[in-house]
Amino acid sequence: MAKKKIKITKFGKLLLVGLILLIVLTIVGIKLIKTYKYHQTYEYKFIEAGYTLDDYNLVKDKLNDDELMYIIALEYNKNIPKIISEKYFMYKNLGRYISYLEKNKDKSITDVIALVNVNRDKPYYENLVTTDESKNEAMLVNKYHALSKKYEASDIVKVSSTYAYAGMSLNKEAYDAFRKLSDDARKEGFTIIILSSYRTYEYQEKIWNDRKNLKGEKEADAYAARPGSSEHETGYAIDVADYNHPLNFSEQESFKWMKDNSYKYGYILRYPEGKEDITGYDYESWHYRYVGVDLATKVYNEGITYDEYYEFYLNN
Numbered sequence: 001m002a003k004k005k006i007k008i009t010k011f012g013k014l015l016l017v018g019l020i021l022l023i024v025l026t027i028v029g030i031k032l033i034k035t036y037k038y039h040q041t042y043e044y045k046f047i048e049a050g051y052t053l054d055d056y057n058l059v060k061d062k063l064n065d066d067e068l069m070y071i072i073a074l075e076y077n078k079n080i081p082k083i084i085s086e087k088y089f090m091y092k093n094l095g096r097y098i099s100y101l102e103k104n105k106d107k108s109i110t111d112v113i114a115l116v117n118v119n120r121d122k123p124y125y126e127n128l129v130t131t132d133e134s135k136n137e138a139m140l141v142n143k144y145h146a147l148s149k150k151y152e153a154s155d156i157v158k159v160s161s162t163y164a165y166a167g168m169s170l171n172k173e174a175y176d177a178f179r180k181l182s183d184d185a186r187k188e189g190f191t192i193i194i195l196s197s198y199r200t201y202e203y204q205e206k207i208w209n210d211r212k213n214l215k216g217e218k219e220a221d222a223y224a225a226r227p228g229s230s231e232h233e234t235g236y237a238i239d240v241a242d243y244n245h246p247l248n249f250s251e252q253e254s255f256k257w258m259k260d261n262s263y264k265y266g267y268i269l270r271y272p273e274g275k276e277d278i279t280g281y282d283y284e285s286w287h288y289r290y291v292g293v294d295l296a297t298k299v300y301n302e303g304i305t306y307d308e309y310y311e312f313y314l315n316n
Contacts, residue, residue, distance in 0.1 A: 168194050190242040191254075201228060239286045298299060
């Protein structure tokens, strides 16, 4: 039996065409809405500003919305995503990073971040701020953070000749920690003693002036802190030596022990080798700063100077 053909009326044809048109318009509309919504995203705006999707992925989790919009509004700079992706990037320093990198194109972005974070894009001693003395053993004292003129070191006690040369004194907490350090070092065959500790403002002034008169201001600044900017004035800093091998501490086995273990007692090597541009001082294998066991352990594990650690974790 022959099948009957289904006849579509004119109205049916119009209805079918309308349905198809509606489907097409719906699909197009959905795409337009999606496109519109995407154009409102920071991803799209970031790419429109000249950056790549990879650039956006580098920075999106390190910036808030306002910060992203600020970056988008800036003139395109290929280094910005690389700068922001650095571990120790601080948004407040972005403009300074860009400026310093432009003036020092031979330096890596990692080095630029580190130097700017510790204010090395500014001249020594010309932008001094009073350090937060309420932080006590954690306070930062350097060529940019100085003690106030009213500062008085707290809880200073005399150091026994068992642990130091004559006439030494130190903050009691730092002293107690050093005694334990020294006692444990002796068990390993090392006699580590203090050869310099707490200094008054006046004594630090004499040290710096003597060096200045002998070698000039630049050499004096590399060798010693100006008065008010010395860690020794806090009562938390020490210079040490091996009693049995008093010369060339950096070449002694006792130094290796000290470098690897001092943090367990709350002390950090303050001016490490290769970090002279960061600390502003020549390498000093003998200079240690008491910051407490918890903080010293964090600094040691982080593998950076205290200047860097303080600015990023305690002053950011």
